[in-house]
Amino acid sequence: xxQLSKKLLSKKGYYDAISDLIESSVVLKMDEYxxxxxxxxxxxxxxxxxxxxxxxxxxxxxYKSAARAGLLHDLFLYDWHLEPKRKLxxxxxxxxxxxxxxxxxxxxxxxxxxxxxxxxxxxxxxLRSVPKYxxxxxxxxxxxxxxxxxxxxxxxxxxxxxxx
Numbered sequence: 001x002x003q004l005s006k007k008l009l010s011k012k013g014y015y016d017a018i019s020d021l022i023e024s025s026v027v028l029k030m031d032e033y034x035x036x037x038x039x040x041x042x043x044x045x046x047x048x049x050x051x052x053x054x055x056x057x058x059x060x061x062x063y064k065s066a067a068r069a070g071l072l073h074d075l076f077l078y079d080w081h082l083e084p085k086r087k088l089x090x091x092x093x094x095x096x097x098x099x100x101x102x103x104x105x106x107x108x109x110x111x112x113x114x115x116x117x118x119x120x121x122x123x124x125x126x127l128r129s130v131p132k133y134x135x136x137x138x139x140x141x142x143x144x145x146x147x148x149x150x151x152x153x154x155x156x157x158x159x160x161x162x163x164x
Contacts, residue, residue, distance in 0.1 A: 001031055005046040014053050017067040022046075026107045027071065033079050036150035044150060045071050051142045056135060062113060066135045069117030072104040073097075073139060097122050097129070 009015055009022060021027050030042035049070030056063035076099040080092040088094075101118045104110060110118075117136045120129040121143050131137040 001028075001040070001046075002043050005043045008046055008050040011050070013057075014050055014067060017053060017064045018049060018071050021068060021071050021108060024107065026077075026103065027075070029077055030075065033077070034081065035074065036147050037153075037155075039150040041074050041076075044146060045074050047146045047150075048073060048139065048143050051146065052135075052139045055138060055142065061138065062133075062135050065111060065113040065117065066139055069110075069114040069121075069135070070139050070142065072108070072110075072114070073100060073118050073121045073143065075100040075103045075118075077103060093122060093125055097126065 015022070028042065030045060031040045033041045035041040035044040049067050052070040053063050053067035055061075056066040074096065076092075076096040080096065083092050097119050101115060104118055105115070113133050113135055116132045117139045120126070120131045120136050121140045123129050123131055123137075123140050131140060
């Protein structure tokens with residue numbers, strides 16, 4: 001877990017919302033896998049969770065469910081970069097929400113909103129999995145934003161080193 005994640009976890013209101021999850025060995029196992037660039041799946045999920053928590057709180061949404069599901073949305077526990085060749089709709093981007101939901105449901109007590117958020121966080125890639133709740137839509141968008149930063153910023157830094 002990186003320094004930013006540790007700093008975000010030190011925020012009391014946020015930590016209170018996800019404390020039972022973040023102390024779990026199954027959640028901490030996400031630190032063993034890289035998600036985007038050099039960012040671990042755990043660090044990615046903490047960023048998505050914290051940003052979703054803050055935005056949901058600002059707009060008087062269910063910030064606790066957004067934070068909890070944001071933390072669990074990528075609880076797939078494998079290295080997707082080593083995925084064998086598969087047909088399009090069998091690839092990680094399409095299948096991991098179901099895997100994450102299964103892992104989260106097997107380890108934690110989730111409400112219906114949290115389940116919807118996890119299952120539908122890849123929308124609009126997964127066209128038929130339209131978010132049912134505004135919190136589901138929020139986490140999906142925050143996930144896209146976070147993923148872009150984790151992927152594009154390191155690439156831009158490498159390009160800048162090359163050019164300058």
